[in-house]
Amino acid sequence: MVRVTTPAHPPHLASEEERVARQAPDRRTALRSGVALAAGTLTAGTLATGCSTAGAVAHPATPPRTTPPAASASPLTPTPHRFPTHPAEITHGPRTHPQVALTFHGQGDPAIAKTLLGEAEQAGARVTVLTVGTWLDEHPDMARRILDGGHDLGNHTLRHLDINAMPEAEADAEIRGCAERLKRLTGSIGTWFRPSRTPRASPLVERLARNAGYPHTLSYDVDSLDFTSPGAPAITRKIIGEIRNGSVVSLHFGYADTVAALPAVLEELHRRGLHAVTTTELLS
Known part of the structure; x- marks a missing residue:
């Protein structure tokens, strides 16, 4: 298994490698080749970090801004959903149905992101991706x-800083900055908002997100801890040991360990009769 060394204090999300396009006789062998290829393209600067306030890395105050291309003619991402029977902050879905939501913090090497998306799609799974705005500036095609893979697309702030520690105006700019990029690229602000560098939004951030058009903030009840690069077996054990009906799992783009763990996770979900669906489907 290929391990990726991340910075001492990672930023947060990241992405995958061009999915394993070659169909080798052994699916796992093909995937391992894709993991090795993805890991070989990674550098410390492209890795993402988990949503924890510990070890937060300062980002440039004024990140470079680029103008993403206009949205394509394919269907636009749906607008944020309101679920009156669920709280403003959602940590899991109904425990009565055999469905779970795998949610990815979207930032990092797009090659790894594409590999993860492709592996999920090959297994018939759909996921939720909460993207960082500056990542969309760099990789607008993502x-x-x-969306073309049938996944949910949402907002994970503009620069992935500790949003709960920000003054109101700055926190508002983080939420709206990412929303503007999503709107420009897809015609919608995205389906969900997740605060950055924290599993839970403060009351202020919750209110700002609601004012920006997100009725709910999306948290999780299973943290894979993949951003610590503990190895694929550890990630698999953590998820499988805690996941159950209605669970929302926190994962990240940008880590080879996550790519290596995903097939085993999906196989175990299938064995248990659990379906990986988008967060919108989970709550509908």
């Missing part, structure tokens, strides 16, 4: 790639 918004369409995510």
Whole structure:
């Protein structure tokens, strides 16, 4: 298994490698080749970090801004959903149905992101991707790639800083900055908002997100801890040991360990009769 060394204090999300396009006789062998290829393209600067306030890395105050291309003619991402029977902050879905939501923090090497998306799609799974705005500036094509795969696309702030620690105006700019990029690329602000560098939004951030058009903030009840690069077996054990009906799992683009763990996770979900669906489907 290929391990990727991340910075001492990672930023947060990341992405995957061009999916394993070659169909080798052994699916696992093909995937391992894709993992090795993805890991070989990674550098410390492209890795993402988990949503934890510990070890937060300062980002440039004024990140470079680029103008993403206009949205394509394919269907636009749906607008945020309101679920009156669910709280403003959602940590899991109904425990009565055999469905779960795998949610990915979207930032990092797009090659790894594409590999993860492709592996999920090959297994018939759909996921939720919460993207960082500056990542969309650098890789605007990823918004369409995510939607074309049938996945949910959402907002994970503009620069992935500790949003709960920000003054109101700055926190508002983080939420709206990412929303503007999503709107420009897809015609919608995205289906969900997840606060950055924290599993839970403060009351202020919750209110700002609601004012920006997101009725709910999306948290999770299973943290894979993949951003710590503990190895694929550890990630698999953590998820499988805690997941159950209605669970929302936190995962990240940008880590080879996550790519290596995903097939075993999906196989175990299938064995248990659990279906990986988008968060919108989970709550509908």
